[in-house]
Each structure stands twice: as structure tokens, then as C-alpha cells.
Amino acid sequence: MAVIKILKDGETDIESTDISKFALHSDYKCQKIALATYVNIVLPDGSNWFDGDFAEGVINHNLGYIPIFFPFVEYGSKGYEATGNANPQIELPTKDDPVGAAFDIWADDTQLHITVWPTGLGTVNGNQTFVIRCFFIEDEII
Amino acid sequence: MTAPIFKIAKRGGDALTDAQKDLAFDSSLDYMIILEERTDTSDGSNNLQITHSLGYIPAFYTFFEAADGSWYRQIETGLGGSYADSTKIYIQTDEPNQRVRTVIFANSQDNSVGSGRNNASGKLRVAKPGYDAETETDLRRFRFASGGGVFKIKENREMVVTVNVDGSGYSDDQVQYAHGLGYTPQVYVFLGGVQIPIFQFIAAGMSYSVDFTVDDTYLTVRVQSGEYVFEGGEEFVFNAQILLDKID
Numbered sequence: 364m365a366v367i368k369i370l371k372d373g374e375t376d377i378e379s380t381d382i383s384k385f386a387l388h389s390d391y392k393c394q395k396i397a398l399a400t401y402v403n404i405v406l407p408d409g410s411n412w413f414d415g416d417f418a419e420g421v422i423n424h425n426l427g428y429i430p431i432f433f434p435f436v437e438y439g440s441k442g443y444e445a446t447g448n449a450n451p452q453i454e455l456p457t458k459d460d461p462v463g464a465a466f467d468i469w470a471d472d473t474q475l476h477i478t479v480w481p482t483g484l485g486t487v488n489g490n491q492t493f494v495i496r497c498f499f500i501e502d503e504i505i
Numbered sequence: 506m507t508a509p510i511f512k513i514a515k516r517g518g519d520a521l522t523d524a525q526k527d528l529a530f531d532s533s534l535d536y537m538i539i540l541e542e543r544t545d546t547s548d549g550s551n552n553l554q555i556t557h558s559l560g561y562i563p564a565f566y567t568f569f570e571a572a573d574g575s576w577y578r579q580i581e582t583g584l585g586g587s588y589a590d591s592t593k594i595y596i597q598t599d600e601p602n603q604r605v606r607t608v609i610f611a612n613s614q615d616n617s618v619g620s621g622r623n624n625a626s627g628k629l630r631v632a633k634p635g636y637d638a639e640t641e642t643d644l645r646r647f648r649f650a651s652g653g654g655v656f657k658i659k660e661n662r663e664m665v666v667t668v669n670v671d672g673s674g675y676s677d678d679q680v681q682y683a684h685g686l687g688y689t690p691q692v693y694v695f696l697g698g699v700q701i702p703i704f705q706f707i708a709a710g711m712s713y714s715v716d717f718t719v720d721d722t723y724l725t726v727r728v729q730s731g732e733y734v735f736e737g738g739e740e741f742v743f744n745a746q747i748l749l750d751k752i753d
Contacts, residue, residue, distance in 0.1 A: 367513050367529075369629050372652040382749040383688075386627060386651030389513045389529045391749060393649075394656040396535040397526075399616035431693055431746055433537070433564065435614045442562040442614040443588040452586060469697070496614050498537065498564065501526045504661060504695050504744040 397501035417480035428503035460485035611644030626652030
């Protein structure tokens with residue numbers, strides 16, 4: 364059976380058994396992007412943790428299985444790292460005590476679900492918009 | 506004219522009939538193109554800044570080295586966390602002078618098609634529709650480029666941690682998997698099957714932690730809890746994708 368192998372730049376040993384040296388090796392799947400898209404979520408002015416406030420959003424991927432996914436949270440001019448259940452916590456404008464935003468991000472076989480809620484003792488000052496960007500990888504995690 | 510599609514099946518497969526997700530490669534899809542993989546050390550105030558100068562916000566991925574030499578990802582980051590802007594990546598580590606492995610992708614976080622960078626390399630390049638692989642220089646205009654490569658998948662693995670509560674009401678349980686690579690691989694770990702959503706748990710003022718570490722022998726997933734958070738017997742299902750690409 365033929366094997367197709369392509370080395371990364373700087374690598375010279377096409378017979379290497381260290382697969383990390385290859386850009387592509389036909390014995391293994393590359394991580395392919397099935398979909399890259401986003402959703403905006405607004406945490407309203409006046410939100411606070413004590414009242415149990417939160418905001419939700421979904422992204423439809425419709426892959427029919429739970430995929431690997433790479434989420435990022437854009438706020439201001441920054442793109443925060445998140446992955447799977449990781450929760451970036453972002454400091455927000457406040458009316459009183461410090462307040463942040465925390466995230467829960469998870470997928471089922473058709474959608475990515477995002478929940479954002481205020482953390483800390485403060486009250487959110489002004490509507491706060493988050494852009495949840497996600498790369499869905501064409502491979503099921505389960 | 507429709508662009509030709511280049512597919513590569515895995516050994517024993519059939520490129521003409523295999524499902525797209527089972528193929529080793531398919532030129533009709535985009536890839537997370539690796540621009541740079543690097544290891545840096547944070548300063549004495551737990552801060553690390555990496556200048557990328559790309560002019561856009563790139564996708565990136567970080568791992569942190571633990572005191573025992575294994576590597577982990579922060580499941581939950583503090584205020585600020587790790588983020589990128591159009592010139593730098595800003596990383597806050599748990600410890601001063603801590604090593605961080607960062608993968609910077611050429612893809613922008615919004616996966617937009619841009620121009621102006623001269624970073625395309627590699628003998629196999631597949632341009633996005635409407636662009637010429639032989640003349641384009643900005644990796645954002647490529648679906649694939651072999652210079653830095655893309656992540657390659659070794660295997661997916663489900664690992665289940667069952668909570669055992671001690672006499673004082675605390676728990677600390679872990680499961681290990683020998684990945685067999687002989688080096689520390691990149692790995693994605695997702696948590697599923699939690700009986701109580703994490704945000705409700707935190708809002709209730711209760712505490713538990715979930716984390717994972719990987720070294721050159723094992724992938725380890727772990728669940729720890731405070732006093733009487735769990736009754737015992739709860740199952741945490743971790744789903745991991747182990748890659749062939751190295752952290753260390």
C-alpha cells in the first residue's frame with residue numbers, strides 16, 4: 364500500500380518514524396476544519412451574579428456528532444483563548460465593585476452552546492457584547 | 506472551472522468512498538495551519554508576552570509546564586487569561602518563571618482571508634478558492650501549506666473518573682492512559698457528562714476542580730473536590746484527542 368508523506372520545512376528524513384516531522388502522513392488524519400463561524404452574545408447592563416443573570420447563545424454546526432472545537436472569545440480588540448470547557452474570565456466595566464464575565468462552552472451533535480454570566484460582586488455597566496468564534500474540527504470527539 | 510479536489514485516504518481506506526472525516530487529507534477543506542511552535546518562560550510576575558506582529562488576531566493554543574515536568578492546560582483562567590491582539594499574545598501563568606508552549610496558527614480567529622504577510626512556505630500548498638497557490642504569500646489565503654504543517658491525529662480516547670469521597674468528605678481521583686509515543690504530545694481534552702453544569706456549581710459557591718496533565722508516558726485526567734461537594738460515585742467523562750505533534 365502506497366504511503367504519502369510530506370515533510371515540514373527544515374526536515375530531511377522522509378523515512379523518519381517521528382510523525383511530528385511530517386506536515387502530512389497518509390497513515391494519520393489531519394485535523395480538518397469543518398466550519399468556522401461565530402455568534403454575538405450580549406450581557407445586559409445591570410447584570411449581576413446575585414440575581415443569577417446570564418446570557419446564552421448557540422452556533423449550529425449540524426455535523427451529526429460531537430466535534431472537536433476551538434473556541435475564542437472576542438471582547439474589545441482582544442481574542443481570548445478558550446477550549447472545550449475552559450472558561451476565560453474577562454474583566455468588565457462596573458457600576459460598583461469589580462465584575463467579570465465567565466463562560467461555559469460545550470457542544471452536542473448539532474450545536475455549540477455558550478453561557479456567559481457575571482462573576483464577582485459588581486454590577487455590569489452597559490451592555491457588553493462578546494463574539495464567540497469557533498473552529499469546528501471534522502472529527503468526532505466521542 | 507471547478508477546482509480539482511485532492512483526497513488522501515488512510516492506509517486501507519478508499520479516497521473515493523470514505524467519509525470526509527475519515528480521510529487523511531481533503532483539499533476541499535480548510536486546516537489550522539501551524540505558523541510557529543515555541544517554548545517561552547514567563548517573568549517573575551507570571552506574565553509572558555509573545556510578539557507575533559501579524560497585524561491580525563491569530564488563533565493560538567497554550568500549554569503550561571508543571572513543576573514535575575508534565576504539561577497541562579488551564580481549564581479555568583483568572584481575570585484576563587490568555588489573549589491575543591493584533592501584535593502580541595499575552596499569557597498569564599500560574600507560577601513565576603513557568604515554561605509555556607504556544608502554538609500560533611496562521612489562521613486569524615475569525616478565519617478571514619487577508620493579505621500582506623509573506624509567510625507561506627512548504628512544497629505542498631493548497632490555496633483557498635479564488636487564489637493562486639503558486640503566487641500567494643499570505644497563509645490566510647491557503648487552505649493548507651506544508652511548511653509548518655497541521656496537527657495530525659493519533660487517536661481519540663474516552664477516560665472516566667469516578668469520584669470516591671474520603672472520610673472527611675473530600676475527593677481526589679485520577680485516571681491515566683499510556684499513550685505510547687515516547688514524547689509529550691499535544692492533546693485536546695474536553696469534559697462531558699458532568700451531572701451538574703459547571704456554572705451552576707460555581708454559582709452555588711461550591712468548589713471542585715478538573716484538570717489534565719500529559720507527559721512523555723501518560724495522559725492523566727483528575728477530579729478533586731472540596732468538603733462534601735460530592736456524595737461519591739459521580740462520573741466525569743473526559744474525551745481526549747491525542748495528537749502526533751509535540752509539546753516537548
